[in-house]
Amino acid sequence: MGRLLKCICENCGYKETSIFLGPGKTPGGGNFFPACNFNNQKVVHLDISDVIVMDNSLRFYLDIGKIADFEQNGIVPYFTKHLFKKSPFYWRDKKICPKPTHLQARFNYCPKCKEYKLRFDVDGFFD
Ligand SMILES: [Zn+2]
Numbered sequence: 001m002g003r004l005l006k007c008i009c010e011n012c013g014y015k016e017t018s019i020f021l022g023p024g025k026t027p028g029g030g031n032f033f034p035a036c037n038f039n040n041q042k043v044v045h046l047d048i049s050d051v052i053v054m055d056n057s058l059r060f061y062l063d064i065g066k067i068a069d070f071e072q073n074g075i076v077p078y079f080t081k082h083l084f085k086k087s088p089f090y091w092r093d094k095k096i097c098p099k100p101t102h103l104q105a106r107f108n109y110c111p112k113c114k115e116y117k118l119r120f121d122v123d124g125f126f127d
Contacts, residue, residue: 009110011117038074041111
């Protein structure tokens with residue numbers, strides 16, 4: 001089961017709902033992660049199953065080449081370093097996902113006002 005996220009910008013008020021995070025129940029149905037679509041300035045979700053390379057059942061890493069392809073297409077997942085900022089209180093900040101698919105709740109890039117004021121919250125689950 002994947003999680004359903006919503007996001008809101010604490011600066012300009014831009015918000016989006018129904019953003020998928022994680023795999024759904026359907027086999028081969030994808031593994032989703034929030035992303036910034038620079039083509040239309042929106043927060044979307046992206047299927048990152050091709051990017052995740054499993055070493056074994058416990059360890060995985062990300063395919064840098066595939067991430068570069070996303071950058072080229074202008075749809076960039078939020079674990080990419082230039083899409084979030086670490087706050088001075090980073091150690092206290094809520095993380096939604098651990099590394100390497102790092103997703104923090106606050107201080108993410110807002111595609112509308114270009115400030116690092118976008119906040120993600122878990123809003124439910126999807127199958
Ligand atoms: Zn904003």
